[in-house]
Amino acid sequence: MAPGPDLLLQMYAGMLRVRLFEERVRELFANGRLPGFLHTSIGQEACAVGACAALRADDYVLSTHRGHGHLIAKGGALRGLMAELYGKANGVCHGKGGSMHLADASVNYLGANGVLAAGCVLAPGVGLSIKRRGSAQVVVTFFGDGAANRGPFHEGVNLAAVWTLPVVFFCENNRWASSTASSLSAAGGSIAARAAGYGIPGETVDGNDVLAVWEATTRAVLRARRGEGPSLIEARTIRWVGHFEGDAQAYRTKAEVEEGRRTDPLARLGRLLEARQLLDAAHAGRIRAGVVAEIDDAVAHAETSPLPAPQDALADLFASYPWSR
Amino acid sequence: MPVLDMGDALNLALREEMRRDPRVYCIGEDIVLGLPFGVTKGLVDEFGPERVLNAPISEAAIVGSAMGAAVTGLVPVVDMHFADFVTCAMDEVVNQIAKSRYMFGGQLDCPLTLRMPYGIGRSGGGHHSNSVEAWFVNTPGLKVCIPSTPADARGLLKTAIRDPDPVLVFEHRGLYRVTGEVPEAETPVPLGAADVKRPGRDVTVIATARMVHASLEAARRLAEEGVEVEVVDPRSLVPLDREALALSVRRTHRAVIAEEGPMRASVGAWLAWVIMEDCFDDLDAPIVRVAAPDVPIPFSPPLEGFVTPDADDVVAAVRQTLK
Secondary structure, three states, X not given: OOOOHHXXXXXXXXXXXXXXXXXXXXXXXXOOOOOOOOOOOOOOHHHHHHHHOOOOOOOEEEOOOOOHHHHHHHOOOHHHHHHHHOOOOOOOOOOOOOHHXXXXXXXXXXXXXXXXOHHHHHHHHHHHHHHHHOOOOOEEEEEEOOHHHOHHHHHHHHHHHHOOOOEEEEEEEOOEEOOEEHHXXXXXXXXOOHHHHOOOOEEEEEOOOHHXXXXXXXXXHHHHHOOOOOXXXXXXXXXXXXXXXXXXXXXXXXXXXXXXXXXXXXXXHHHHHHHOXXXXXXXXXXXHHHHHHHHHHHHHHHHHOOOOOHHHHHOOOOOOOXXXX | OOEEEHHHHHHHHHHHHHHHOOOEEEEEOOOOOOOOOOOOOOHHHHHOOOOEEEOOOOHHHHHHHHHHHHOOOOEEEEEOOOHHHHHHHHHHHHHHHOOOOOOOOOOOOXXXXXXXXXXXXXXXXXXXXXXXXHHHHOXXXXXXXXXXXXXXXXXXXXXXXXXXXOEEEEEEOOOOOOEEEOOOOOOOOOOOOOEEEEOOOOEEEEEOOHHHXXXXXXXXXXXXXXXXXXXXXXXXXXXXXXXXXXXXXXXXXXXXXXXXXXOOOOHHHHHHXXXXXXXXXXXXOOOEEEEEOOOOOOOOHHHHHHHOOOHHHHHHHHHHHHO
């Protein structure tokens, strides 16, 4: 089981799209263009892209506070995402959600989440509806190493396992729960090993190797589609940036960030594609130019889009509006 | 009209809605056997284990999975077992379910019902007796109803299940075996429609759930003294039928608000503000509130009895408004 040339190139472009998008939003945030808090996934692109490349368009994704990459990898439009980060009226959630609290139902992206491990208990319900429909869809719920210490992770894995639901629990272990080291907060030394307690497959992969991520996710997805139940994947990766934009990162060494850059998942796939003669500098340049143009377009669209009317703060609470107090 | 108790009326509502809509399913702890209060008894025989799901004791997963199912095409009815246990799923109710439509700009429907068996009685003790409805009235994005009779319970539960948004149904566990007439025909009760349970010209008592019955008892006693009490049951708290409450108070010029939960920052405190805002010029006396003291619910019968608001308390409150 290995991805063909087209898929490899797609994943390369996908990782580049996430990387350049995140770099651009960091810049926009630093320049005061984006309100709120910002958490970017630079360095972790192989997880989002490798996992989502194993999915069908009608599969579901549940995400985290660090979720832009998951949405982009799932096929979300950059315009709606960028406009949402700007808090604009035509953002994908009309400015109600923002970076940490957005969903894009058009690509079955059921939400970033401000609460860690929240998706781990939503996912079994998505799995239940899939099972009832008999549609052989799958739901992937992303979470971090920090979230794996919350109760909903355990409740969700247990429920999905005991009811044999088509869920892939995908842990992006980037070593840090905010500023607390995983080694100081997660007992046992392995998140994947926790799967054994629930009688489901648990697998650790190099989260900076997009092929390994794709292969592991594909195995888990096929198992879920066959009706054999959930799997747990722990992808070990490195967060190049702070927990949030503006995080001074006093808690970790420069060496770790350098290690991240040495194991850059994007450069790694680029080298592999070159070695297989699937990519040369000119081709890579064209891919980059295309992605840059998409991002420029999304930024221009967001910049020129209107802000929401203030009174729209009262809309969309319930299906019918206005409602009685 | 057939006479049913509230538990059987709720059971009937579940059967009717599960027959009507194959997307509806029930989930909770021990619900296949109909525990703890008999409401789901026998459903599994008609609808099978696919639609009557005994879940592990994992409140976060029960409630969270219900949202996951609701936003992807099913219509879950969650049995919270005891409303007190919702604390183990507060993130799911408050951060996830309540915000599922609003935060995502209206992209997702979350047609989900949470059945909340609650209330003081039979020495339930500190973790099995609490009135927690105020927490959810204070959470934008949730609808909250609180029936007092079998007919209302059946009608409100049916409406809750059909609603495209999350609805909490507070079922007082002391009322499950209280009987009443239930219409033969399917009769959904709309949210936001109060009901006058007893007309009267002198004092309005706004009461919920078990306190409706305590207030009716108080009204019977006061009638013997020539005081005519009007008992108004809001039936749903979100949305609230402000007009019906105001209509009554404008006629009686006096208001008592009776609930079972603790006094502080409660539903009654909010209703008192509603009446103040809508009827200040019509009031001839300060609003008087009946509620439990601000302590956890104790175990021993005399202690439990002491903190339980009852008809005596309503009688005293009505007298106070007439001073």
